[in-house]
Amino acid sequence: VTNETVLAELVAIVGEPHVLVGEAAQPYLTDWRNRFTGKALAVVRPESTQQVADVVRACVEANIPVVAQGGNTGLCGGATPDASGRSIVLLTTRLNRIREIDTANDTMTVEAGCILQMVQESAREAGRLFPLSLGAEGSCTIGGNIATNAGGTAVLRYGNMRDLTLGLEVVDAAGQVWHGLRGLRKDNTGYDLRDLYAGSEGTLGIITAATIKLFPQPVARCTAMLALPSVEAAVALLARARAGFGAALTGYELMAGRCMQLVTHHYPHLRLPFEAASAEAPWFGLLEISDSESEQHARDRFEAVLGEAIECGEADDAVVAENITQSRALWHLRESITLAEAESGKSIKHDISLPISRIAEFVALADARLQERFPGVVNITFGHLGDGNLHYNVGSSEGFSGSDLVAKQDDIYALVHDTVSAMGGSISAEHGIGQLKLDELGRYKSAQEIKVMTLVKKALDPRCLLNPGKVLQAY
């Protein structure tokens, strides 16, 4: 089969305007952080599950790999094709219908290309909450969220994307469709294919639609920013918050003092809500609760639990947002870290998780080891403490330049990931593997786990045509 024949088939399936080549294809061949660039025979935009199935079948027959892509907001290059130019990129963005909202069942069935923010808004219009929330929500797709098991800032209360997914529709490597769009909370009829496809980054099948969970809108939300003396204190406060707020505890973010310094330095219009000493705290926390009762009740609970925390020395100071504007301002400080970090130059990023009981020990040990081996590097540590997930980033300083950082990148990765791994942690908490962490995965996963994963991959994609070279080595 020649490339021309295949392209003609693809045009016949999706229509000429939706088979992009040359210049038109370029935006989809580089990831948004400009870390990975690939080539492709074409970028193909099916508009229905049937078209996805037909595209996959045409490609499989011609031995052409298929790389699924949603909003192209991934952080590990999982949706960027390799350099061979053999693949097609299958863009899911035209699969953008909301098929059903069932408020009595608290579920919503959406196609893979729906933008996360649109899903959140549709749920809100129906009087419900879809709780997944993350920085890229204005452009990421729900299919990509599922394929990478996205996390974000409300995992503590509502779980990862996998936990929010009840059913899936998936096109497999043979171009056949699994109609698994179930809206059931309990279903023990066989293997958990849903959770196998979720998080598999397009390497086992292509997700075309999903039935996802909705929740009642909380009556009130309450946000507080805390000045914290240490990571130990932050962890002790987490236990207090879990017991004191129960499942009302929605988010608990931790930020090193340096993160807030970078934010207020690069964005002088943003201000910490603390005066004097508290503004210089070594750590800050951002705590959010959702209340099903009333604004007043939420604030009373906040004051009771945070009051105790301050008395016990777990927090030095706390500011509770008076209204939604103040709450947004607090979240905006947290959300500005990544951009402020970029403004301040090159940094080496780690998306790690640890047992919460070992977080403090990890930070102390990894900080010390880094200073010993790379004197002068600075730590830009923040993350979702309630989930044990740190973005443990390493930046440059006058004593350790950005180019030194680049030169030592692999050694820094190794030092941090070795330390994480020895403490029973994960080298990718919420961003996945893609191509960025493929080699790292081989280093830190047991041979047994790689063996079983490979058996599954080969069973479901014997010719390695679904996103080859992502998550696992191509074969």
Place this chain on the structure above:
Amino acid sequence: VTNETVLAELVAIVGEPHVLVGEAAQPYLTDWRNRFTGKALAVVRPESTQQVADVVRACVEANIPVVAQGGNTGLCGGATPDASGRSIVLLTTRLNRIREIDTANDTMTVEAGCILQMVQESAREAGRLFPLSLGAEGSCTIGGNIATNAGGTAVLRYGNMRDLTLGLEVVDAAGQVWHGLRGLRKDNTGYDLRDLYAGSEGTLGIITAATIKLFPQPVARCTAMLALPSVEAAVALLARARAGFGAALTGYELMAGRCMQLVTHHYPHLRLPFEAASAEAPWFGLLEISDSESEQHARDRFEAVLGEAIECGEADDAVVAENITQSRALWHLRESITLAEAESGKSIKHDISLPISRIAEFVALADARLQERFPGVVNITFGHLGDGNLHYNVGSSEGFSGSDLVAKQDDIYALVHDTVSAMGGSISAEHGIGQLKLDELGRYKSAQEIKVMTLVKKALDPRCLLNPGKVLQAY
């Protein structure tokens, strides 16, 4: 390899007292409901993961199937060997150590043979809650709970067993050990093997240990019994309770009036807490909330939300337990249904789930269809309404005898399951497939799903030696 050689090898691995044959093996060859009986070469009781691996390796070399068994409390014959006598039963009950309790991480690492109630008690002694709760908790094992993805009465708040499991240790069909005992809330490093093994009923690997989630003990629990006019009203009240209690809503059980009549008839010392008309209600609800604040707060919330429900006609009456003794008495009514049902003669049991939006329609339609085809049968319907899970059981009466019921069993199954399936429901919500529903699964699962499940099974157990003939057909 002769049977004698293999038995000698097994004795060498686990010691003579732990290879049971003849009379000693009998208790493990029949399921506790006496529905399935099989034969086995021996019942083998390893005491460590290493011994499990060695036993599996010895069996695989000799082409002997391995049927894992925990507390033998399953409802679908999943732990009973077939009639060939070729298999061994691998009993996990000596794997009964609690390896670690990490209160700062809110996790616990337990071996597969630990009894659920012991796990609950150990968590409580550590000041934590392990929330899985079900009728067989005094004898079922945590390994069996995971292998069947057990449900129970607190799924609404805390999820199924799968949701409560963070990490696993598993012996695979090659006798190799996967050390996947992670205590992480976020981990996106590859395929979700944990959820694949969970719920696979010993057909993909043998679970030897697990790291499970703990929760803070609630400060208060509050239970109410409701007299309900209809299933529609019960569903409307569920939505109100989800919004009004938020994640404090822990359980919501639904029981047909007939269930309570059976209970009070067969156990006259048990009494409904209602007077007069309310005691004759067509449906009853049992609602529980957990509160992280105070007993008083829980009761106030209960009164506010249930008051509204009564005003809107969603409930006719409500009795809130004044104390833990009263709460237990209410739960005891619910938990006595299964025994009262057994006292009243043969019944045909269905463990189904539906989208909650279709529960009322299902009950009306299935009831009507049953009366049309089998006039005189009675419905004994109860279940976990909050999860969309009904135990939709069908009993005999003067007009339709127990022997008629037995004669029509397959037709009744077919009628109920056809109705469930047409409404997007599941024919096994929480009990699994085992051997009981193997044929039913083939009837209601799509060919595509059976194909993918079989690909996974053959990849992980190519010679079909792990619990053959359960979940999927043997090959």
